[in-house]
Amino acid sequence: xxxxxxxxxxxxxxxxxxxxxxxxxxxxxxxxxxxxxxxxxxxxxxxxxxxxxxxxxxxxxxxxxxxxxxxxxxxxxxxxxxxxxxxxxxxxxxxxxxxxxxxxxxxxxxxxxxxxxxxxxxxxxxxxxxxxxxxxxxxxxxxxxxxxxxxxxxxxxxxxxxxxxxxxxxxxxxxxxxxxxxxxxxxxxxxxxxxxxxxxxxxxxxxxxxxxxxxxxxxxxxxxxxxxxxxxxxxxxxxxxxxxxxxxxxxxxxxxxxxxxxxxxxxxxxxxxxxxxxx
Numbered sequence: 001x002x003x004x005x006x007x008x009x010x011x012x013x014x015x016x017x018x019x020x021x022x023x024x025x026x027x028x029x030x031x032x033x034x035x036x037x038x039x040x041x042x043x044x045x046x047x048x049x050x051x052x053x054x055x056x057x058x059x060x061x062x063x064x065x066x067x068x069x070x071x072x073x074x075x076x077x078x079x080x081x082x083x084x085x086x087x088x089x090x091x092x093x094x095x096x097x098x099x100x101x102x103x104x105x106x107x108x109x110x111x112x113x114x115x116x117x118x119x120x121x122x123x124x125x126x127x128x129x130x131x132x133x134x135x136x137x138x139x140x141x142x143x144x145x146x147x148x149x150x151x152x153x154x155x156x157x158x159x160x161x162x163x164x165x166x167x168x169x170x171x172x173x174x175x176x177x178x179x180x181x182x183x184x185x186x187x188x189x190x191x192x193x194x195x196x197x198x199x200x201x202x203x204x205x206x207x208x209x210x211x212x213x214x215x216x217x218x219x220x221x222x223x224x225x226x227x228x229x230x231x232x233x234x235x236x237x238x239x240x241x242x243x244x245x246x247x248x249x250x251x252x253x254x255x256x257x258x259x260x261x262x263x264x265x266x267x268x269x270x271x272x273x274x275x276x277x278x279x
Contacts, residue, residue, distance in 0.1 A: 023239065049138055067260035069100035076103055076265055079110040079125035081178060083206040085248070087225045088129075088146055088273065095272040096265070111204070112180035120253040126265055132247040133182050141257060143249040143266065146273050148223035150186065150243045153210075156235040159217040165241045169195040174209055174218040177202035186221050190241055206230040 002073060003110055023030055028043040033189040040048070076096060082089065093105055108125060110116065116128045117137045129145060136142055152162055162168040169190065190197060200217055210230040213220055220231070223246050256262040 032154065067264050069103075069264060071102075072100050072261070073102045073108055073125050074104075075236075076100075077106045077125040078127055078129065078269075079107055079108050079116070079119050080129035081111070081176075081204075082107045082109055083230060084176060084223070084226070085129060085146075086206075086229050086247075092269055092272045095268050099268060109204075112178045113182065114180060116251050120251065126252070126256070126262060127269070128251045129248050130251055132249045133185070137251075139254055140251050142249040142251050143270065144247065145270070146248040147245045148225050149245050150221050150239055151224045151227065151236040152239050153213075153220040153222060153226070153231045153234040153236045154218070155214055155216065158215065159219075161235070161237040162219055163237075163240055164191060165190075165195055168219070168240050169197055171197070171219045172200045172217055173197045174201040174203075174213040174216075174220040175199055176204065176206060176209055176222065178204050185244060185246060186239075189241070193241060202204075220271070 019030065026043060026047065027200065028041055030044040031038040033039075033041055078089070078092070082090070089107055093107075093112075096105055108131060110125075110128055111117065113130045113133060116130055117140060119125050120128060132142075132144070152168070154161060159171075162171050171268060175184070187197065201209070201212055201216075203212060206222070206226055209220065209228045210226075210233075214233060221239060221243075222231065224236070227234070250266060252262060252266065
């Protein structure tokens, strides 16, 4: 209670009174004593996402004022896996800077896709760009943002291209690993075809992965756009089995749906990626 009151800038008695009113509304104690603290009941855990969504909607009502990018001197924060999407982020930065010359543009690493909810809910980023794998939490809204084809990167001085699915499965592999637990598109597709692969190297940064993999016999199956940045010195070929493209989503918290500032940011980011894809 004390910590919650401090975070919200109010008194402990006010928190206790509000909690008691909420208990009466839902007919559940919501929190029970656990050691020196309290722990949520099953009911509290179940209704928390819905309450968070309602609060977000109410907060969004305060964000509807007219937005002037020319006058803005605040910060736009975009959470994503920066080195992986660097070719995309360069034109994004360019269009924001052109229209809003006085803002600070911050690109911050998102890590695992599951971090998007906490990052956006806590106001640590305005939007996130993340690989589209599975459903999103109720509190988040999305737009499909960007697609890229997978290719197999390899050092041609150390090995030949993996030209069959059997050769691919037998190869030693390097992967980007952001700490998530969701099975990758590559591994899921391989398993559906009755094959697996062995991972011998993992890194959370595409430049680090490229440096570590170069001069070895490792194969890295990654978005083709990386051939212009981190994996520029590698040879690459189309995977020897059908792979769907890797798809990225632009993600934001629903409380900002009516924010004119966020609407503007999303619009210029969508325009930037449209121009990028057209090239």
